[in-house]
Amino acid sequence: MTLLVVENLAKSFGGVHAVQGVSFSLAAGELLALIGPNGAGKSTCFNMLNGQLRPDQGRVVLAGQEITGKPPRQVWRMGVGRTFQITATFASLPVIENVQLALLSHRRRILRFWKPLAAEDPAEALALLERVGMADQAQRPCGVLAYGDLKRVELAIALANAPRLLLMDEPTAGMAPAERVALMALTARIARESGIGVLFTEHDMDVVFTHADRIMVLERGRLLAEGAPEAVRADPRVREVYLGHEGTH
Amino acid sequence: MQLHGASNQEGRFSMIVTRRTALAAGLAVPAIAQAQNDPIRIGEINSYTAQPAFLVPYRNAWTLAVDTINAQGGINGRPLATIFRDDAGKPEDAVRHAGELINNERVALISGAFLSNIGLALGDFANQNKKLFVASEALTDALVWSRGNRYTFRLRCSTYMQAAMLVEEAAKLPAKRWAVVAPNYEYGQSAVRWFKEMLTRAKPDVQFVAEQFPALGRIDAGATVQALAAANPEAIFNVTFGADLTNFVRQGNTRGLFERRAVVSMLTGEPEYLEPLGDEAPEGWIVTGYPVEQINNPTHNAFRDAYRAKYRELPKLGSVVAYDTVLAIAAMLRKVPSLETEAMVEAMRGLKFNGVFGQGESEFRAADHQSTMGAYVGRTVVRGGKGTMADWRFADGRAYLPSEDAARAMRPAG
Amino acid sequence: MLGNLAVQALSGLASAASLFLVAAGLTVIFGVTRIVNFAHGSFYMLGAYLGWTLATNLPRGHVPFWGGVVLAAVIVGLVGVVVELLLLRRIYKAPELFQLLATFGVVLVVQDAALWIWGPQDLLGPRAPGLRGAVYIFDSRFPLYDLVLIGIGIAVFLLLWLLFQRTRFGILVRAATADREMVGALGVNQRLLFTGVFFLGSALAGLAGALQVPRESVNLQMDLAIIAEAFVVVVVGGLGSLPGAALAALLLGQMQAFGILVFPQITLVLVFLVMAAVLVVRPYGLLGRAPAGHAASLHIVEPPIAPLSPRGRLVAAVALGLAMLAPLVLADYALVVMTEICVAILFAATLHFIMGPGGMASFGHAAYFGIGAYGAALLVKHLAAPMELSLLAAPFAAGIAGLAFGWFCVRLSGVYAAMLTMAFAQIAWSTAFQWVAFTGGDNGILGVWPPAWAVPKPVQAWGALVLCLGGAFLLRRMIFAPFGAALRAQRDSVLRAEAIGIDTMRTRWFAFAIAAAFAGLAGGLFAFTKGSVFPTYMNISRSTDGLLMVLLGGVQTVTGPIIGAIAYTGLHEQLLRLTDLWRAVLGAIIIALVLFFPRGLAGLGAKQ
Known part of the structure; x- marks a missing residue:
């Protein structure tokens, strides 16, 4: 069952296109990771979903209800829980x-x-x-x-x-490696038990590739690639612009 | 500096003063008589710290008056003792002090109040608690008229009386176009209202072409002077005083506001306001005030000499007010058989006393409890680098009060 | 006509120049140290008195005169340094606003010191040599000195601008203003920077004061007269912004100069109306920027509040029991003081409600106390309403005012919000003070006496105990109830509170109105125990009294304000009767408490 549908989301700050034309969807009980180098637009994208930023264009639909541009309070009331990069x-x-x-x-x-x-x-x-x-x-x-x-x-x-949807911005940032795995395992278990969709951004590729059902790669505000972890890992474009540059993996 | 420090110490610790005066009095009478010679206690509440410029000379003269009376044997052998309380300029504190003075200090009566609102608060308190209150300085008309009551009496000539004295002079001027400037609070607004009303009655063809109401203590003098000048009046009625007056005069002098214009001004002839202006004191203003160094009669000379001997400076108007308040209270106390409030109130009604102006008898009118103490009206001049009054005359308060019947009608509380 | 308008504009410029000099010092000090320096007006007054002393004692002439002005400024700058070194340096780490308490102690001490040194009379200094006269502009005259003052204002602005753009010191000042942590990270000697800034700011205040000597008389009211306006300029311009201060001074100078032509009656209200309007439209002032991170917030990390321990409950119960028995044995005057203390407790508790759990500061809380008192008194005066009904109306009136004013205030943060509360309080006070026909002006409303059954002092004391302590108890319940938890939650993290569906703005708004309503009840009670109401019930000094009580007791506990109210009211009452130097003594005690008990009196108790 499709829980979240994002269509053609875009936002720019003073002429800088932080996010342009991002579309994706998320199913209940699915863990979707949003990754990308620093400045790729992950946080902007996140903040448009949770209501902190109003998108310039595009739509966000949660379980058939449009939540585009609604303030965080209301987004929460419609069933979106969230955690912050800095707690x-x-x-x-x-x-x-x-x-x-x-x-x-x-x-x-x-x-x-x-x-x-x-x-x-x-x-x-x-x-x-x-x-x-x-x-x-x-x-x-x-x-x-x-x-x-x-x-x-x-x-x-x-x-x-x-919640029906959890938005987690860097859920394991600042944690020890063992803790990271434990927390994401816990999240994954809860999501699957309760049928909650989880969208998270993450820097730790171990966490991403271990727990995500699907991965989206954002680069310069655009979706570069999307798919199962193995497919993304194998994608040469991703290897070049992301993994290649960062050299972490 | 020395002078000021010395004078302040007199009353800094009120308890000490009380004890010291009591002790001095105790020495003056035989030891056996002491039991029935307990001091008569007066509770004096004033804004000593909020208005020190006016109330230091006031308290000096008060102490002088009490000491003098006690040295002469007090009231039927009983000395006067004063318990001073600082209200810090807040009516609510004044009311609390009044309660404390009556309940704890067992004072016979309350006196004081420089500020109008404190006078009114204490007057209302006196009425509620059926205690005598002799207001010394507070100017507001409400104190004896609209809010007048059985237990409240006021010594000094009021806003209405001062305005009436000045209207008499203003009406003699040829000026038709008038401007007014007054601090924006009850005193300023009342003074302007009375002045306009009485002057229009005396000279129906006068016009008021500009009004400025700067905030009390915050005058924007340059802008105010300019705004008045822009209306090009023939004469100006001024009610500002203190720092506002000083700043107004300086800007007005520099900008030529007072040239070829008559100025009629409330209270400006009082040393309190004239002295700080030094050689920049305005010349030729028609004012109410107190030409302290020029008055020459035995009563006033004696007062002036005694004050100068003790405090090494000339008395100010506040000193006169304080001294006369003590004299009036003493005169009343000499008439009463006991310190019972109702007896004292009856004695105050129509009480006659001789103030230190030396201009004969004044009276607390039975109808409105306002004393007929007068003021001096004259013109300001600068002599020897200091402002003073010239061509002055004594205006007896009696002549500038509405009739007793009219006054009674203004007192809803009777 | 043209001449008049031109000269009016120039008059406005001259006022603007002196306002700018004072405000510049205040804004620089705030920008770097984040201290709301109430003593700035005292430095201005000291500058004027020193300027007067130098001008009257030095020989006449250009060099001695201007040398005296500069010397006065330098001396005041050094006084500022002494205050910084001996007092403020020790409490930079204390909760913010606590330094405000310290500077208020300085204000009190300086007032008595000035009275002691220079005496009570207004002092009029000599005019500046060669600048006695006026210049003609069209057909109107304008004082030469005022022209020079405008020039000095511009020159100081340019010099400061150069200082901040071209020198290392200036660049550090700007960096510290933008982000305080960054300067520490750069390895700058922060202590030296703070001391330097204090010297500069205080010297500017001293300079402004000394430059007033040829224009105005020097008097003991100068400190408090200037400080409110200086704050208005700084806030309208944007805290920490020098060009902002200049722009705001210009704006206010012209508003005053031309405002009195159009509305001669509302002089006092005008500046505060302007400030309120600017803050509503631009929450960080004309040229101010939203501060980075926590800079705007008055609280950093609050400790949790705990319910009373069993022992604490016992102490509270015993104290309450004794208080209830007291009216049986105490004399009338002691009961009057007790009643006042009860009123003070409720007033302090309401201020604490928005400051502690709410995380908002208010410099104008007396407004609601006063509106409650006036609400009750006006009902008595105009409708001859009985006390019981009027007392009910008091919290109602104040609560409505709290809803109205609060709607604007809760939208701002930190010192800006505090200043907006002060603006509203000043507007309310000015209305009471100047609208004689309706409110009786400064003569107040008299005859607000209780009915016969409530006249005996024991009855009043019991009434005050029940209503005030009851009110304080209700507020306490609210703090621990879900609403209070939400209030504390939004103080801790607006982000998280919004993310769990709490409308943080509305929570603050309701809290503000609730606090206002209870403050109004305190005011109504006060009116009936005093028999009258006056504008002093809502002046700045009552607002600062409230702040002193809360900060003295400790803002971080619920019991703190109660202890603070008892201590402050009791101390004040005693000192006022004991000595004419009560201001100096009170100031010294406040400074000592700040130095030795930086967590407030309740913090002291908690440690032991």
Whole structure:
């Protein structure tokens, strides 16, 4: 089942074409990696999908509903969870309250003024934390967590609104190699169990080629190649402009 | 500098003053009589730190007056003691002090208030708590008229009276086209309203061609002077004072605003306002004020000499106000059998006292509780590098007040 | 006519020149150190007094006069250096805005020092030699000195511009203004840079003050009169932007010069209306840029707030119990003070609500206190409403004002938002002060006394305890409830909050209005305990009192503002009765607290 359809997306900043004519689609339960050298337009592309940037042209359709140009809040309400390249959590709140807040927001129960947030039913939040392996740190404030743990908290927050699509911008950046594999394995498992589509950007080619079902290569704002990992790996254009230059693989 | 420091120490620690005066008085009377010779305590609330230029000379004279009375045996043997409180220019603090003075310090009455709003706040407080309040300086008409009440009395001649004194002179001028400049708050607006109303009544053909209402303490003097000049009036009515006046005069002099124009100006003849102007004091303005060095009568000479001997400078108008307030309170206290408020209020109504201007008796009118203390009206001149008044005369407050019946009608609270 | 207009424009330029000199120093200091320096007006006043002393004591003549002006500027610059070295240097790492508390202490100390050194009288200095006269422009005269002042303004602007473009120091200043971390990364001696900037900024303030001597009298009100306008110029121009300050000074100078021709009655409001309008259209001022990263935010990483420990609960319960019993035994005056402290607690708690959990600063919180008080008083005055109804109206009026003003304020961030709150507060204050017909002007509204049953002081104290502590308790509940968590969440990360569907702007807006409504309740209560309302209920000094209470107690805990309110109100009440030097003593105490307890009084308790 096709979950996300992106058609002819384009954005330019003061005459610089950051993204031009990108089209692709994503199925439920599929892990799609978006890769490319620095400045290829990955972040711009991402930010147009999650609502932080308004595209100059093109459409983004999620499960039949158009979300083009909607603000992040509404995009989230339509079932898009996300994690950030540089983690963004609520540093002064305990881990569990980060998740509880997302759960309450999902149910539109934020405008409540009496009962403490901590006393809201913690079971569901704990279950989410359990899923990402953070239950034992539920009461620690996010401000003191290790970076890898923060990434997992973000994942738990992103899952709180039972999303249909996860957008993950460099989900493993800044993590130790072993942690990276563990986090992506976890993500992949959750995605397949719950039928969530995952679009992620990533620098670590190990992670990409191990976990992605499909890979898109972006170069200078255009889609250069798209396909299964083996096909992309074998694509001479990709080897030349991407792997060749970077020389990482 | 020395002078100022010395004078300030007198009242810096109010408790010490109280104790010291009490002690001095205690020495003057036989030890046996002390029990019934407890000091009569007056709670004096003023904006000492917010308005030091006016209230340092005020407090000096207050202390002088109290010391003098006590040295003469006090009131029927009881000395006066003053408990000073600084309201920092905030009515809410003044009201709190009043409560403290009455409840904790057991003062017989409250006095003070340089600022109009503090006068009104204390007046309303006095009415609510049925305590006597003798306002010394506050100028607003509301204090004795629209917001007047049984427990509030005011010494100094009011905005209305000062305006009336000046209108009398303004009406004699040939000028028809007038401009006004006043600080934009109640005092400025009231002064302008009275002046326009009374002058129009006296001379129906006058025209007011420009009005400037700079913010209090923030005059943009150059622009204000230019705006007035642009209207090309024949005469100007000024209500600004203090720093605003100084800046207005400097710009006006440089830009020739006052040349070939009559200027009529509230309070400008008072040493408080004239002195800072030095040799740049305007010449020929018709003003209300206080020609302190020129007044020559035994009462005033004695006051001036005593003040100068103690503080090594001439008294200012604030000093007169303070001294007269103490004299009036003392006169009232001499008439009452006890310090019971209602008795003191009755004694204040129609109370006659002789102020240090030396111009005969003044009276707190029974109808509106306004004293008839007058002011001097004259022209400003510069002599020996200093501004002063010339061709002055004493204007008795009695002549510039509405009749007692008319005044009573203006007091909804009776 | 033409002459008049030309001269009016020149008058505006002369005002602009002096405004620019003050604002330039303020903006440079802010740009590099991020300190909101309330003491800048005090440096200006010191410059004027020193200029007066030098001008009256040095022999007459061009060289002594202008030499005196420069000397005054240098001395003030050195005073600035001393303040930086002894005080501010030690607290750069404290939470932002905390330095504001320190500079406010300096303001208080300088006020009393100036009174002590120069006495209470206004001082009029001599005119500049050779510049007594005026020049003719068409048929109007314009003071020669003002012409020279315009020239000096332009010259200083050009010199500063050269300094910032051509020297290493200037380039570092610009780099630090754009990105503070970068300078540290470049290995620049940051301490030397900060001290240098403080010298330059303070000297400019001193220069501006000394240059006023031939124009205006020197007096003790100069510091606070100039500081608000200087802030307006800096904010309208864009914080840290020198050309912005110049442009804003020009704009405001001309607005004032021509504004009084058209609207002679609204002089006071005009500048703040301009500031509000500019900030609404351009949130970072005319030439300001959105600061990089965290620069605009007043908070960096907030520690979590914790509910009271069992021991804390016990202490709170015992304190509350004692407070409830107090009216049975205390004398009337002690009850009056207690009532005031209760009002202060609620006021501080509302300010803390938006500053701590909300992460927004307000320099104009007194507006809502005052609007509550006026709302209640106007009902009593015009409709003869009973106290119970009027008290209900107070939070309502303030809440509506909070919704209206807040709608604009929450769109901005950091100091810009704080300055917009100040603009609205000044507009509200000016309205109360100058609209005599409706509000009674500075004479206020009298006769706002409670009905007979509420006259006894114990009743008032109980009422204040129940309503104020009840209000503070409600705010506390909100902080821990989902709404408060969302508020803290958006402070921690707007990005994440929006990404989980929280409307951050709306959350801040509601918080602002809620805080305003409770502040209005405090104001309404205050009105009935005092029997009257006055514009002083919403002036800048009440806003800064609130800031002092919150910062003194510690913005990072929920208990902090309560402790701060008790300490500050109690201290103020005692000092005011004990000594005429209460400002100096209060200032010194504030400075000492800032130096020794940079996390506030509550932080002190938490450590032990």
